[in-house]
Amino acid sequence: MKIFETLTRIDRRIIFLALGGLIIFSLLFPRFLKVRVFPPVAKLYEAVDKIPPDKALILDISYGPQYQAECEPMAYTVLRHAYKNRTKVLALSLYAEYLGLAKKVLDDVTAEYNRNARSRDDSLIYGRDYVFLGWQPPPIIPILGMGESIAGVYQIDYYGNQTDTLPLMKHIKNYNNVSILVALGGGTGSEKWWAQFAQRKFGLRVGAGCSAVLGADYYPYYQAGQFTGMMVGVKGAAEYEELASSRAKITAERVASERMLSLTYAHLIMIAFIVIGNISYFVTRRKK
Amino acid sequence: MTTLMITLMMALAPPSDVKAYDTPGDGGSSITIEWQLSPDDEDIDGYEIHRSTDNVTFEKVGFVGKGIAQTDDKTRDRERYYYKIAAVKDTARAYSTSQGPFSSAAQWFNTTMWNVLIGFVVSSFFIIFFIYRARKGRSLYIRKIAGLSAVDDAVGRATEMGKPILYSLGLGQIDAIATIASLNIVGEVAKKCAEFETKFLCPTFDPVVYTVSREIVKQSYGTVGKPDRYDPNSVFYLAASSMAYASGICGIMTRERPATNFWIGSFGAESLILAETGAAMGAIQIAGTDNVTQLPFFITACDYTLIGEELYAASAYISKEPLLLGAIKGEDFIKVIIVGLLLVGSVIGLVSRFQILSLFK
Amino acid sequence: MKKKIPLALVFIAGVSGLVAAFVPHPLVKAGDEIMRNDVLRIIQSFAFILALSSLVSVHTSKIRTRRHKWPYSIVLLASFLITSVIGLGGGVSGRGILPTQIGNFNFNIQTIYQNVIIALSTSMFALLAFYMASASYRAFRIRSFEATLLLSAAFIVMLGVLPIGDAISHHLPAFAQWILDVPNAAGQRGIAFGIALGGLATALKIVLGIERSWLGGGGA
């Protein structure tokens, strides 16, 4: 019975070691986990999938480092999906600090796509297939201003090109030429601003991706139809990856689905410790 | 080309019923315009708002997407404006008839906030009324608050063990109500520490809160007649960044080994780092915050947690000030009113056609 | 006078704040903007200077008196000085009077922010994952009625958000969401009413000069 005594008071360092060890193990031997897709993500996927050829997708990458682990996989998978369908993409960030994170996603996915391209027509060309608009302060300026003219708000793009001279921007003038905007905010609440201003004033469809901590706060927006669809936390990203892989046949690495495995291990070990604690607590208490 | 444009224009039906009015409850410089959607709303790009001061030459002042039938326009107050709305498709425009004149003006009261004003007047009345009654010497009953009775024991325990007491006022600025409530409690805790000659540590986050709490603690030592025991470095500024503050306190906890930790004020994600490190050090911990998202973590890791309003009640209770206690009675009275409003409002909402929700915008 | 002037000021400032919220007139709005964007921010910067003097004095006195673990204070003061010099001299974007680049090595304030501050803060944040594990192990026991409720809700949600929860039962994720949307929302809303009323009462007491702890006198 002494064992139960010990099990009611496991040293926290053993718990830390078990948790950290399991996560490291799962990272060394990555496997992805299949997830069931729920309506909020399915709706977002549908909306991105059905973007007509004459319309564009705007991707707002405004998460900071604290939410990078959750939101970055969303950015990757949505962008891959759009590229696969040859959807035109405009990327931007509402915050100067996070431009670097946005550029990283754009560079990575574009390079990855172009590596498999066979001809010039087949590859993604800056200005023709995608544009990185960069940043214009304060956030409300692009959110409202792009309703009238995108090139008016972003007169030069991130690289200093005159925006209205880019071939893509000749067709994509304002929100009327944008099928959906996917806002990946992570903690700043910027997804809500898109819904409150761009959606209400211009009828722009908005999809959101947020940290799991904010899921409960954002759910009402999805219920009210202000978000066309939404991804919550790494699980939302994994669901999107699931669709991207099964339906769009995208074969790229599934970061979020792999993280789901680590996450499952982590949750299970926590649950296991809680169960052990309770059983041994129960046993020792009965003895007394 | 011209013929083509004319045919296009004829094919496009304009929006109708244009109405405009001074945007209510604002500081002027804005007119709200409404219209009925064009029958061709499905096919068009959107609507342009055209404005004129003489009803002859119009200029374009705005644009909204299709399906939208209301917008506002930035104006100069007292200027007279005429408006017409055009349905737009590519280069084609179908104009509504022009309407006007309209003008905007600044208001002295935000009429959309009338319900807030009523709420303010009613609740202030009851709070002040009960404070006034308390001043007259009516005794008031306040139910026991678990965390509070623990304060004495906690200070006593630290004294016996010869260990310090650590008090964090949280990460709120001086305008956060939780911080102000915490300032009330820190004075009392400091007094007890002064009496028992227990070492007192108060690392602060916000610069202004630092200056205030320093004065309070200094005064507490004076009040119990031990001004010489006050250490000017006991209240100190650490870092105005949440995780840096947390890492600093973790370090302080392991170096100074306080027997009791107080986490009272407003907190963010760092709450669990603080409370869990404290728990691992075996300290007694008393927490209190009005940040609902952080309460679960304090509840799991601390011995006593003051939940939301309990924190304010505690701050009144601990000072034993009848005036402060009177306010609690007033708050309770307003709670009864709120519950009443919920019940009556629901009955009205269910049985009548009256749009009860519109009263609570 | 030492109390009356501050109390009068707090009353005047409080009423102005209240008026600013209800009156949309441009005159009032302009005053409100000056107050918040200029006056109060400038005042706050001076409080920050005072706070820094506390930081520096605590640590210099530790070094002077060779108090327990004093060498760490040198680390603190040194990193504070270096960062301040780079930040003040090198400017926000590293284009100030001080060079912030040697060869390919860049050390302007943004680089320091990106690589030092973010590395440290995300690491502290990551500690939370471990602490959640240890806190839940210790506290989630069927010890009392309340603890059992806490435990079961957390248990259901932790399982419900995972594929494995979905595999156990398709209803589990929906149930987890339901706990969040219904009982959680009810509890939070009830707490919010209390907080709002308590806050309202405290704010009134401050503006009216009934609550005076901030004067440093403790109590009334």
Next chain:
Amino acid sequence: MNFDPWIWIGALLSLAIFSFLYKENPVYYVAEHIYIGVINGYLVTFYWHNILVPILFKRLFSGMYLLIIPAFIGCLYFTRFIPRLSWLVRIPIALFMGYYTGLFIPVTIQADIIKQIQATLLTTQNFKMWNAGALGIVWSVILFVGVICTISYFYFSREHKGALRVTSRIGIVFIMLGFGASFGYTVMSRVTLLIGKLQFLMGDWLGIIK
């Protein structure tokens, strides 16, 4: 393995913070003191370049002499070092606290009382919010009861006996279920951050995983 010095600095500082999980140690203490030093140095830069220079000095020297007033009030903080004048510290504090508490009152009445009443009322419109058909009515009623019972838990001026005891106990049930749920939900977010952090250490720094 990556040889960018900043990656190394970031990685070593991260490891130093993680070492606190084992126990307190000199490496952690060094990281902690660097953190506090650097963050305050960063804040100095921020206050100087983003507030004092653009809002105060630049405008002061271009003729907005009235700005001398807030600067003077700000300087009153330093009277703390002069015992006879130290009460003047209360003046900037009074301004700061008074103005923000005044602003706070209407905001809290609107957001935390009026809006919450609106969302809790039992009306056909609120039933539809759930998108759950007839079940929406049930959810709304549970929410309604939960809110009222939770309010009753915070009723301080009467002993919790009789009916009040029952309702406040029910209130506690709602509070605890909610706390448990939000604990469970937050786990996912924090663990993901840890996973991302470990991926940085093992991938970007050590290069042992992709």
